[in-house]
Amino acid sequence: MTTDASTGNIPISVFDLRHTFESAQPLTFHADYNPGSNSILYTMGRTIVSVGQSGGNEKGTLTVMSKELGIAMRDAVKRFRLGDDMKRIYRIINTDRFTDEAIRRYYGMRLTVNDPWETTLCFIISQFNNVKRIRKIVRALKERYGQPIKDNTGRTIAHSFPESKDLLGASVKDLMGCGTGFRARYVKHAAEYCTYNLDIYKLNPTDYDKLTEALMEINGVGEKVADCIALMGYGNTEAFPIDVWVKRTMERVYFKGRKKTPKQLRRFADERYGKYKGYFQQYLFWGGRQMDEEVGAYA
């Protein structure tokens, strides 16, 4: 962190920075986590922000450090959903042994609300891919197409997340050079479409149907990716992204291993959790993935 950054504190309750960071959300794909200080370093536009947790998960403190402290503080409140009453959300989604155990293990794990364009790009990259490689690709895109961020001595210490216009000059071949693979043409289209045709920042976060419909006009954004963007880019917890882990875990835990269609799984979640199903999904996804071999014990 540069020396002229200032620091602010925010009280937190039922919050775990490590679980939040590790649970494969957009921050995970480009930020750095320092386990020694339980803090993460990420870019917010061209500003570097450090957020650290101290004092425990039940009651603790979030320390924000940035040159643009006011903006970074407001951003952190939104990004980490500090207004959410987690005890109330837990009461709503904790309807069975599996979710109870996932909440116990990942107590304080929050959904995050990230920049809509960053979230779109991250989840286009995510399709038919794994977390480790998503992270690698996103970092390559930042380094090649993001703006260099310099410290006081003029040394480049980070790169901003590339805006859509920053990617306009990149050919499909260039993008494949960053490891995007067959998704390169999706990235190219998304960059063009979101620069010239769609102002992604003007979409209404609370209108789930219109929001996802608009997002799916982008090549490479289907139902699942649109749900991820709605949830983690716009904070719409009605969204219920169904990936291989959510599907697998739900079939095991709630349907005796029988195959179910996404439509059936979505209805199940909607009936039980309504507008909180996005939060249920995050515990289902991360719990199911981490607890893989043990999932059967909670069926």
Add this chain to the structure above:
DNA sequence: ACCCAGGCGGGCG
């Protein structure tokens, strides 16, 4: 070698 990964677009019936 083989299988899988926070799926999607396109073609077909």
Add this chain to the structure above:
DNA sequence: CGCCCGCATGGG
């Protein structure tokens, strides 16, 4: 609507 296929790449 549903089903099936190909798709780039790297790690287990």
